[in-house]
Amino acid sequence: MNSNAELLRQLKIDKSHRESPGGGNGGATKIALIVLAVLIGLLALGGAAWAWLAHRPVEVTVATAIAPAGAAEAGAVLQATGYVTARRQATVSAQITGTLTEVLIEEGDRVKKGQVLARLEDNALRAGLDANRANAAAARASVVQSQTQLEQALRDADRQEALVGRGLVSRQIAEQGRTQANTYRAQLNTARRQADAADAQVSVGQVNLDYTVIRAPFDGVITDKAAQVGEIVSPLSAGGGFTRTGIGTIVDMDSLEIDVDVNEAYIGRVKADMPAEAVLDAYPDWKIGAHVIAIVPAADRGKATVKVRVALESKDVRIVPDMGVRVSFLERRAEPVADAPKGVLVPAGALARRDNRDVVFVVADDKAMRHDVTLAARNDGEQRLVTQGLAPGDSVIVTPPDSLTDGAAVRVATRPSP
Structure with a gap:
């Protein structure tokens, strides 16, 4: 009992240590203001940190969506690099010297044979x-x-x-x-x-007048516009800096083929009509069927190579002249597979669930773009077949974090092989 009473006495407030009435409230107010300022500062720092973290790009790993194999693989006996070339290409010019009054073409225009490309001044x-x-x-x-x-x-x-x-x-x-x-x-x-003789002079005058109208010599695409209205064009390279020798360049896209340089030490492996496979540098996942047209009977002594002409077996608007290309010469022609699956293959880790849907995040312009996808029943272990929602060549994020949202800024860390 004595010990309990002692404890109670220790818990009593000693009134002798109270602050004076005049200064007690002032001290408490100062302390409250200090605490409030500290809290406000902490909130401001927290808000700034949150804003910085919210706009900080998320570091992600990406992989490339690829088309599933649609043909039986054929062994390559040789590989060589080259460029897409046009066998039918022309710089269109006037047959007489004159001043341009109309230029009716732009780069990328498709023209038909006989279509008017430009006109010259024809009053005289x-x-x-x-x-x-x-x-x-x-x-x-x-x-x-x-x-x-x-x-x-x-x-x-x-x-x-x-x-x-x-x-x-x-x-x-x-x-x-x-x-x-x-x-x-x-x-x-x-x-x-x-x-x-007078009738012949009329014919000559009519021909010269017709020369003032420049027409397309064949169907093709305009790849270069070389002259403007008001400039002088001439079939001869004379007249100074304001005289043009051509109106534009037209290319027959149906005449595109590949020229590759094969090391002369391996040219014996290449035969005429030999099957091949072309891969454009711009589309590394797109394989194009091809075959050898001819081996040009001339060697380049400086490079120790022989030129080989290779035909493309399919035409596509993505194939344009001067594109870099890698050609694989095959032992045999690849046999098509009848039940080739449709869609693209992506790593299984690239799939995520959002709003009870299968989604994949694609990197575009340093942003994560959400794509709702449809999966096939086929399961290739580490890869999944996506039948809708993606295209070959899309860069998909592997193992996207749960916090990743549509349109979030991202930074690509690595790009593993598909």
Whole structure:
């Protein structure tokens, strides 16, 4: 009991240590203000940290969605690099020198054979053609006049021959009438030749006038526009910096093929019509069927290579001239698989669940874009077949964090092989 009483005495407040009434409230107020300032500072720091973390790019690992194999693999006996080339390509120019009044093409335009690409100033040529036509008309009128004179001279000669038989005129007069008719016949022939020459001048003038209209020589795509309205074009490379030798370049996209340089030490492995497979540098996951057209019978002594022409067995708008390409020459032609699956393959870790849906996040412009996807029943272990929602070549995020949202900023750390 004594010990309990002692404890109670220790818990009592000692009134002698109270602060004076005048200073107690002031001290408590200062302490409260200090605590409030500290809390406000902590909240501000927390908000800044949250804003920085919220906009900080999330570091992610990505992989490339690939198309499943659709053909039986064929062994490659040799690989070589080269470029896509066009066998049919032309720089279109005017056949006469003139000033451009219209340029009707732009890069990327598809044109048809005979389509008007540009026009030159044609006032002088049009006036010359009108003058040639007037001369031709005058020449034809001269032919008509000579024809009429000849017909009259022949009738006069016939009458004089009849009078000679009756003894009314001398034979000399009849011979003079026949000579006059022959003179008119010669004049008629001359007039006809002059009319033909005048008609030829009209044709020349018409051809020169037609030269002021530049047309496409074949179907193709404009890859370069080389001149503008107001510039002078000429088939000759003369006239200074303002004279162009071409209007533009047209390429027949159906004539695209591949030129590769094969080391001369391995050229014996390549045969004409040999199957091959081409992969463009721009689309590394796209395999294009091909075959050898010909081996050019000439070697480059500087590079110790031989040029090989390779045909593309399928045409696509993605294939353009001068693209880099890698060609694999195959032992045999790949056999197609009848039940080739449709879709793309992605790592199983790239799949996530959001709102009870299967989704994949694709990296585009340093942002994570959510794609709702449809999965096939096929399961390839570490890879899953996506039938809808993705395209070959898409960069998908592997193991996306649960906090990742659509449109979030990301930074690619590594890109493992698919």
